[in-house]
Amino acid sequence: MDLFIAIFQGIIIASTPLVLAAIGELVVEKSGVLNLGVEGMMIIGAVTSFIVTYETGSHFLGLIAAVISAGLVASLFGLLTQYLLSNQVATGLALTLFGLGLASLIGQTYSGISLDAFPVFDVYLLTEIPIIGSLLFNFDYLIYLSIIIVVSVYYFLNKTKLGLVLTAIGDSHDSAHSLGYSVKMVRLFAIIFGGSCAGLGGAYLSLVQTPMWVENMTAGRGWIALAIVVFAVWRPLWILVGAYIFGGITIIQLHVQALGVNIGAQYMSMMPYLVTIVVLVFISVNKNRLAVNAPNCLNKLFTSDL
Amino acid sequence: MSKKILGSIIVILVIAVGFYYQSQLSDDDGVKKVGFIYVGPVTDFGWTYEHDQGRKAVVEAFGDAVETTYVESVSEGPDAERAITQMARDHDLIFTTSFGYMNPTIKVAKKFKKVKFEHATGYQRADNVATYAARFYEGRHLIGLIAGGMTQSNTIGYIASFPIPEVIRGINAAYLAATSVNPTVEFKIVWVYTWFDPGKEADAAKALIDQGADIIMQHTDSAAAMTIAEEQGIYAFGQASDMIQFGPNAQLTAIIDDWAPYYVERTQALIDKTWESKDTWGGMPTGMVKLADISEDVPKVVVNLVNEAQEGILTGELHPFTGPINKQDGTVWLAEGEVASEGDLLGMDFYVEGIDGVIPN
Numbered sequence: 122m123d124l125f126i127a128i129f130q131g132i133i134i135a136s137t138p139l140v141l142a143a144i145g146e147l148v149v150e151k152s153g154v155l156n157l158g159v160e161g162m163m164i165i166g167a168v169t170s171f172i173v174t175y176e177t178g179s180h181f182l183g184l185i186a187a188v189i190s191a192g193l194v195a196s197l198f199g200l201l202t203q204y205l206l207s208n209q210v211a212t213g214l215a216l217t218l219f220g221l222g223l224a225s226l227i228g229q230t231y232s233g234i235s236l237d238a239f240p241v242f243d244v245y246l247l248t249e250i251p252i253i254g255s256l257l258f259n260f261d262y263l264i265y266l267s268i269i270i271v272v273s274v275y276y277f278l279n280k281t282k283l284g285l286v287l288t289a290i291g292d293s294h295d296s297a298h299s300l301g302y303s304v305k306m307v308r309l310f311a312i313i314f315g316g317s318c319a320g321l322g323g324a325y326l327s328l329v330q331t332p333m334w335v336e337n338m339t340a341g342r343g344w345i346a347l348a349i350v351v352f353a354v355w356r357p358l359w360i361l362v363g364a365y366i367f368g369g370i371t372i373i374q375l376h377v378q379a380l381g382v383n384i385g386a387q388y389m390s391m392m393p394y395l396v397t398i399v400v401l402v403f404i405s406v407n408k409n410r411l412a413v414n415a416p417n418c419l420n421k422l423f424t425s426d427l
Numbered sequence: 428m429s430k431k432i433l434g435s436i437i438v439i440l441v442i443a444v445g446f447y448y449q450s451q452l453s454d455d456d457g458v459k460k461v462g463f464i465y466v467g468p469v470t471d472f473g474w475t476y477e478h479d480q481g482r483k484a485v486v487e488a489f490g491d492a493v494e495t496t497y498v499e500s501v502s503e504g505p506d507a508e509r510a511i512t513q514m515a516r517d518h519d520l521i522f523t524t525s526f527g528y529m530n531p532t533i534k535v536a537k538k539f540k541k542v543k544f545e546h547a548t549g550y551q552r553a554d555n556v557a558t559y560a561a562r563f564y565e566g567r568h569l570i571g572l573i574a575g576g577m578t579q580s581n582t583i584g585y586i587a588s589f590p591i592p593e594v595i596r597g598i599n600a601a602y603l604a605a606t607s608v609n610p611t612v613e614f615k616i617v618w619v620y621t622w623f624d625p626g627k628e629a630d631a632a633k634a635l636i637d638q639g640a641d642i643i644m645q646h647t648d649s650a651a652a653m654t655i656a657e658e659q660g661i662y663a664f665g666q667a668s669d670m671i672q673f674g675p676n677a678q679l680t681a682i683i684d685d686w687a688p689y690y691v692e693r694t695q696a697l698i699d700k701t702w703e704s705k706d707t708w709g710g711m712p713t714g715m716v717k718l719a720d721i722s723e724d725v726p727k728v729v730v731n732l733v734n735e736a737q738e739g740i741l742t743g744e745l746h747p748f749t750g751p752i753n754k755q756d757g758t759v760w761l762a763e764g765e766v767a768s769e770g771d772l773l774g775m776d777f778y779v780e781g782i783d784g785v786i787p788n
Binding site for chain 2: 123124127128131134135138225229232233234235238326330331332333335336337338339340342371372375376378379380381383385387390
């Protein structure tokens with residue numbers, strides 16, 4: 122039982138950066154913008170949160186720094202793609218490379234330092250409940266925050282007017298524009314929100330998962346987040362499913378190996394990616410679901426005047 | 428249309444001629460250029476960090492007579508060939524410092540006959556490609572002794588990278604040493620298929636701890652596992668470099684790679700024009716492998732045992748792979764008193780008797 126709880130906790134911890142980065146990117150893509158710079162924004166969040174936490178001793182300020190810095194980098198992407206009409210794919214890729222380089226530069230003197238562990242959100246009494254206490258109430262507060270963000274995005278996109286406007290803009294920016302909605306402003310805010318979420322995901326890596334800063338520590342998680350958005354067919358709650366499956370397979374394969382079960386480790390390492398590909402194939406079979414949920418104007422430039 | 432094609436052919440020709448002359452000219456300026464290709468960032472405080480310390484020693488030893496450059500975080504795929512090729516255009520000596528650079532190095536070396544190459548931990552050589560490696564297993568033997576003497580749960584967690592002989596050798600050496608102290612020790616081995624992914628290394632360390640390991644060994648490049656050990660209040664060993672700043676309480680000791688003397692020696696050979704392709708496999712006696720300070724938590728008895736073994740390795744009296752040793756399937760590998768041959772060590776692809784699990788292939 123203890124091992125089961127440990128595996129469960131491991132899965133949640135490994136998946137949370139993916140949840141955060143993916144839910145941000147989902148909102149961006151729902152508004153019709155493809156931002157391939159998730160990895161770059163994550164690493165910026167990771168480095169700034171680490172530096173600020175180290176200098177101030179406050180994890181909270183570190184998180185704020187991640188949200189702001191990654192949001193700023195994202196707004197740069199927004200200005201370039203929305204107002205200067207640069208190509209989204211190329212700009213997003215550039216953002217990833219830029220972010221990795223910039224993070225290495227500003228983090229130079231901070232590698233080789235480790236931080237205090239991130240506080241566990243101790244819900245008095247609740248944590249004491251046997252099994253369920255350890256399963257549900259024994260995490261850092263970022264994990265609860267990530268779930269709250271996902272549910273809020275679900276509510277926002279489906280139940281609020283602004284959310285429907287955002288979806289409409291992603292589906293047909295010309296129609297939304299003729300109805301008088303500001304396509305560029307809404308997209309810019311969506312992009313900044315996406316950046317801030319990615320920054321939080323990065324901060325989770327450098328503050329919680331491995332309390333240290335090293336270059337390239339995101340190690341491709343930004344790309345996985347992009348895949349999870351498609352995996353979820355742009356439905357917010359499915360982001361949780363996708364991210365937890367991905368994190369789950371990663372963690373379970375480590376445990377299976379440690380238990381000495383005789384399954385080729387290289388196949389297990391491939392599993393998360395294989396599952397993603399298989400699911401993507403199944404998704405594209407159901408054309409209707411794809412048509413209903415995928416934003417029609419994804420990666421299309423909107424050129425009308427302000 | 429045909430004018431355009433003609434135009435582009437001329438442009439390509441001009442560029443090609445330019446490159447040709449550039450490559451001809453580059454050898455004549457007197458200052459030797461030494462390049463390094465790294466698999467991780469120089470700030471990883473592990474494998475790559477130590478190679479870069481070696482590069483800095485070259486700078487210190489030769490001053491203006493030698494110019495060094497490096498490219499970091501070069502992945503072991505097609506990108507390696509590009510990075511090495513680029514460097515080969517204007518360098519005299521190039522160190523490629525990861526096992527996965529073996530084929531790209533050999534390939535590029537064929538095209539640039541005048542450039543000397545040195546490939547770390549590989550086994551393919553050419554007239555202008557030398558290989559070098561360190562006998563990390565000597566260090567593994569010592570940390571195995573400590574782990575065997577220190578573990579309470581009799582479970583050692585081992586984070587392994589790729590199933591190549593160097594890594595398998597490390598596991599076997601540590602296991603043999605640990606069981607020589609404590610026959611009930613069990614090794615839990617997790618293959619993560621990466622040299623550098625702090626998040627995944629941390630996940631692996633957590634998984635091993637959750638399954639009862641109270642000491643972590645690693646054969647990956649970052650200090651992530653050490654920070655997890657520190658956080659969870661258990662012990663770990665630094666890998667490739669002293670990781671004490673990540674685990675002031677957790678680090679029992681660390682295996683340190685010291686490449687500086689070798690890099691200085693080979694650069695000197697280049698300047699003296701005595702450089703030739705050879706295979707160097709240094710260990711503790713040549714100072715290529717060292718041990719960091721041993722933690723005060725380690726009992727005196729165990730420290731004495733380690734010092735004794737280290738003395739034996741330094742004088743050559745002790746070889747970590749001395750029979751009787753059986754392979755995992757129970758067949759005899761080394762008879763009583765027999766010492767493993769270099770060939771067996773370099774090509775090691777089996778676990779020794781007692782280790783659970785199968786080596787992925």
